[in-house]
Amino acid sequence: MDRILEQLKAGVRRFQAEVYPLQAAIFEQAAVEEQAPHTLFIACADSRIDPVAITSSSTGEIFVARNIGNLVPAYGEMLGGVSAVVEFAVTSLGVxxxxxxxxxxxxxxxxLLDPDAIAKMPTVQRWMNNAHAAFSVAQILHQRAEQSGAHSDLMQVLTEQNVLLQMQHLKTHPSVAAAMARSELTISGWIYNIGTGEVRIAPGGSSKFEPL
Ligand SMILES: [Zn+2]
Structure with a gap:
């Protein structure tokens, strides 16, 4: 364990010696100004995802919320960290x-496809209930595609349907619904391919993910 802490500390020293000096002015200004991010980015907690890197963003540009499966519980279902982040980002920060x-x-x-994998994690199991509707829809779409002879990858269909479902959940949050009604907020769903760097996007109102 200590070896890992030493590795992390070495990383901080490298940041202080090599990265910080190149952007010192940006960091100093960011510290005294109020943050004004233009985007709330909700991603999976997976260690291979780096929202700042994949959008080439700078310090202070995006407000990030990450959790297992990039889920947003529908309003009132599980008022907790994610709901608070959404409300704060929209109402206070004005993303x-x-x-x-x-x-x-x-x-x-x-x-979701193999529930046994999380059988010993009751908290994760409960959290994943926020994605079950996506699983139901994905199974039907996948069966239909296979019956018509089209190629269909259930995992990919499920991943897309989950993002679309979470976009629906997002709109049940009063702060989001109000900001969208005022035309002050838009939303989009993304699918990121870790291996290739490809990003496909479904703008709000669309259920089709198109390459950039
Ligand atoms: Zn993930």
Whole structure:
């Protein structure tokens, strides 16, 4: 364990010596100004996802919320961390866009297909209930596609349906619904491919993920 802490500390020293000096002015200004991110980015907690890196964003540009499976409980279901982040980002920070970003090879989506994988994790199991409707829809879409002879990857269909479902959940939050009604907020769903760097996007109102 200590070896890992030493590795982390070495990383901080490298940041202080090599990265910070190059952007010192930006960091100093960011510390004294109020943050004004333009986007709330909701992504999976997966260690291979880096929202700042994949959007080439700078310090202070995106407000990030991450959890297992990039889920947003529908309003009133589970008022907790995610709901508070959404309300704060929209009402206080005034973000103008919210991204829900899913990704390929997502362990959370795999767990929906294979519930035994999370049998010993009751908290994770309960959390994943927020994605069950996506599982139902994905199974039907997948069966239909196979019956018509089209190629269909159930994991990919599920990953997409989960992002679309979470976009629906997002709109049940009063702060989001009001900001969208005022045309001050838009939302989009993304699928990120870790292996290729490809991002496909479904703008709010669309259920089709198109490459950039
Ligand atoms: Zn994931």
């Amino acid at each position: 103008r866009h919210i991204v829900i970003c899913g990704h390929l090879h997502c362990g959370a989506m795999q767990a």
